Amino acid sequence: MSDALKNNLREARTLRGWTQADLAERVSVTRKTINTVENGVFVPSTVLALKLARALETTVEALFELP
Amino acid sequence: MPSLPTAAEIERLQRRRTRLTTMQAILFVFWQVNFFIIPHDFGADRAVDRVKLVAYFIWAALLLVFIVTGGNWWQPREVRAILNDETTTLHRHRAMGTGFLVGMIIALGCEAASLFMAVPERAAVHIVMTAGIGSALFVFAALERRAQAA
Numbered sequence: 001m002s003d004a005l006k007n008n009l010r011e012a013r014t015l016r017g018w019t020q021a022d023l024a025e026r027v028s029v030t031r032k033t034i035n036t037v038e039n040g041v042f043v044p045s046t047v048l049a050l051k052l053a054r055a056l057e058t059t060v061e062a063l064f065e066l067p
Numbered sequence: 068m069p070s071l072p073t074a075a076e077i078e079r080l081q082r083r084r085t086r087l088t089t090m091q092a093i094l095f096v097f098w099q100v101n102f103f104i105i106p107h108d109f110g111a112d113r114a115v116d117r118v119k120l121v122a123y124f125i126w127a128a129l130l131l132v133f134i135v136t137g138g139n140w141w142q143p144r145e146v147r148a149i150l151n152d153e154t155t156t157l158h159r160h161r162a163m164g165t166g167f168l169v170g171m172i173i174a175l176g177c178e179a180a181s182l183f184m185a186v187p188e189r190a191a192v193h194i195v196m197t198a199g200i201g202s203a204l205f206v207f208a209a210l211e212r213r214a215q216a217a
Contacts, residue, residue, distance in 0.1 A: 021074035028145075029152040030081055031074060032214040041214070042154050 007064045010038045012056045026055040077149055084138055084150070085211040091130060092204035099123075099197040120189075127196050134162060134203050158210040166203025173198040 013023050013034075020034040029048065036042035037052075044052065053060045072080075137151040137159060151159075177191040 021078065024077075025074040028149050030149060030155065031078055032081070032211070033152050033154045035216075036154050036214050042157070045153055048153055 004067050005040065005043050005064055006067050007037065007040065009034070009052065009056075009063055012058055012063060013038075016056065023052070023055060027051040072146060077146070080139065080142070080146070081150055081155075081211070082215065085208055085215065087138075088133075088204055088208040088211070091133075092201055092208060095126065095130060095204065096197060096201040099193065099201075102193070123193070127200055130200050130204060134159060134166070134200070134207060154214055155211070158207055158214070161210060162203040162207035165206045166199045169202040170195050170199030 013020070018026075020031045020038070024031040024034045027048070028051075033042065033044075033048075037044050037048075049060045049064060053063055056063070137147070137155060139147050139150050142150070174191075174195050177186050177194060180186050181191075
């Protein structure tokens, strides 16, 4: 998981007024997974990226991009 | 079907698992350090030695199964799936990798030491298992704590 990946997850989440726990509950993961993705510590799998995009009603490309 | 627990409940369960992992790692390693500090006849085959060995075996096996599966066995499958999400699985795999590496380094050390002194096989196995399982638990707990920090 060393490949860098820019993400706009925090912005997309706060835009909806959700906490990390809110988003975690919607995609059935722990809050720490949301936390580590937002901080760029953890690069999510394709499935999780798609789930995040669906929960936030956006596209994966809008959430994640290569630096 | 019972409803899934809230994020707060999941958070509580995973923090408890992290605390228990840390506590078990400390107890497991220091219990075995104690085992080596107190003069011990590794070749002895008394009933008390057998009981200690069986107790150690069960404890080590349970910790090994815990690190492989992620624990929380009494929770419903859906809850276990959330508690063992992608980051947790990654942390467990990293912990197991560290445990394997530490175990192999200690095994190499035992092999090297056996060239100069007698290393009882039971003691060697004990050291390798303690170091391997103990380090895996410590790494898992550390990674989980770091990830949980807001």
